[in-house]
Amino acid sequence: MISLPNSDGCRVLVVDDQRSTRLALTMVLKQAGYTVLEADSATSALEVFQRERPDVVMLDIEMPQHDGYWAASRIRENEVGNWTPIVFVSGMSMELNLWRGVEAGGDDYLVKPVPPVVLLAKMRSIQRQIEMRRQWLFALQELRHANATLSHLSETDGLTGLLNRRGLDRHIEAAIHQAHQRRKPLTLLLCDVDHFKLYNDTLGHQAGDDCLSAIGDVFRSSCQREGQHAGRYGGEEFALVLSDTPKSGAMTFARALMNLLAAQRLPHPKSSTGDWVTISGGITTCIPDEHTSAQGLIQRADEALYVAKGRGRNRFFSYEMRLDTLQK
Ligand SMILES: [Mg+2]
Known part of the structure; x- marks a missing residue:
C-alpha cells in the first residue's frame, strides 16, 4: 500500500548513472527526512523497484x-492497478523530452541541477497526490464494501435469512446456465407450509413468524453442498435450487428434508394433516437446454406442488416421475 504523506517513512528511489547527481539529490532528500534508495542504471532501477516498492521514483x-x-515504461508494466509517482530528472529541458517522459508513464519533470527548494517543493506536492490517492482508494474500498452489503441485503429474506425472491431468481438463472453448460441435471423444489393460515389464526402471527424462521433453519441446514440454495419465495412458500441433482436424488433429498422438519416437532394444533408442522412440495428436474427458463421450471414445480396438495399434503410430488415421496 501507499505510505504516509510526511517525509518519515517515505521512500524515494533515485536513479542516475552519475554518482555526483545521485549524491546531490540524496543528500537533500535525506536531510529532509526521506529514506533514499539508489540505482545507477535503468535495469538496476527496475530491480530495486520490484524488490523495494519505493513511494516515489526520481529518474x-x-x-x-x-x-x-x-x-x-517497465515500472508501469510492473505495477498494474497501482501507481507510483515517477519524476524525470534531466539536463535536457526541451518540451519534447517532457512529452516523451509523460508518454512513458512519468508524472513530472525536473531540470538538472535541481535547486534543493524546488526538489523539496516537488516532493511535498507529490506526497499530497499520494495522500489524495490513498484517501480516494480508501473511499472506493468503503464504497465497494457498502455495495456488497447492500447487494447481499437486497437478496436476503429478513425473517429467515435465506435468499429472498430476487436472490432465488438470480440463483435459478445462474444454475440453469451452469447446468446447461455442463449438461448436468438441475432440480427445483417449491414448498408450502401445510395449513399455514390456520397456524397463524390459531397461534398468532408472531408464532407464525417463529415457525417460518424455524423452517428456514431446517432448509438452510439441508443445503450444505455447493450449488444448493434455499430461499423464501414469499409468505409460507419456500424454494430450493439443487445443482447436479437428478430426479431420484431429488426425491431422496425431499424425504430427508421432510424428516429433518418432522424431527423439529413444531406443534400445529389445528392441522388436519398431523400434530406437527408439515410441508408439501413440487419437484421438477431437467438437464437444461437453450429453451429452459426459470419461469418454466417454477411453473412445473408449482404444478407438482398442486398435485402434492391434492394427494393429501405432507409429501413432495415429482413432475417428471409422476410419483410422490410416500410412494416407493
Ligand atoms: Mg545520465
Whole structure:
C-alpha cells in the first residue's frame, strides 16, 4: 500500500548513472527526512523497484544501455492497478523530452541541477497526490464494501435469512446456465407450509413468524453442498435450487428434508394433516437446454406442488416421475 504523506517513512528511489547527481539529490532528500534508495542504471532501477516498492521514483533520462523512458515504461508494466509517482530528472529541458517522459508513464519533470527548494517543493506536492490517492482508494474500498452489503441485503429474506425472491431468481438463472453448460441435471423444489393460515389464526402471527424462521433453519441446514440454495419465495412458500441433482436424488433429498422438519416437532394444533408442522412440495428436474427458463421450471414445480396438495399434503410430488415421496 501507499505510505504516509510526511517525509518519515517515505521512500524515494533515485536513479542516475552519475554518482555526483545521485549524491546531490540524496543528500537533500535525506536531510529532509526521506529514506533514499539508489540505482545507477535503468535495469538496476527496475530491480530495486520490484524488490523495494519505493513511494516515489526520481529518474534520470540519459543513461547508458536503457534510458529513463525505458525504465518508466517497465515500472508501469510492473505495477498494474497501482501507481507510483515517477519524476524525470534531466539536463535536457526541451518540451519534447517532457512529452516523451509523460508518454512513458512519468508524472513530472525536473531540470538538472535541481535547486534543493524546488526538489523539496516537488516532493511535498507529490506526497499530497499520494495522500489524495490513498484517501480516494480508501473511499472506493468503503464504497465497494457498502455495495456488497447492500447487494447481499437486497437478496436476503429478513425473517429467515435465506435468499429472498430476487436472490432465488438470480440463483435459478445462474444454475440453469451452469447446468446447461455442463449438461448436468438441475432440480427445483417449491414448498408450502401445510395449513399455514390456520397456524397463524390459531397461534398468532408472531408464532407464525417463529415457525417460518424455524423452517428456514431446517432448509438452510439441508443445503450444505455447493450449488444448493434455499430461499423464501414469499409468505409460507419456500424454494430450493439443487445443482447436479437428478430426479431420484431429488426425491431422496425431499424425504430427508421432510424428516429433518418432522424431527423439529413444531406443534400445529389445528392441522388436519398431523400434530406437527408439515410441508408439501413440487419437484421438477431437467438437464437444461437453450429453451429452459426459470419461469418454466417454477411453473412445473408449482404444478407438482398442486398435485402434492391434492394427494393429501405432507409429501413432495415429482413432475417428471409422476410419483410422490410416500410412494416407493
Ligand atoms: Mg545520465
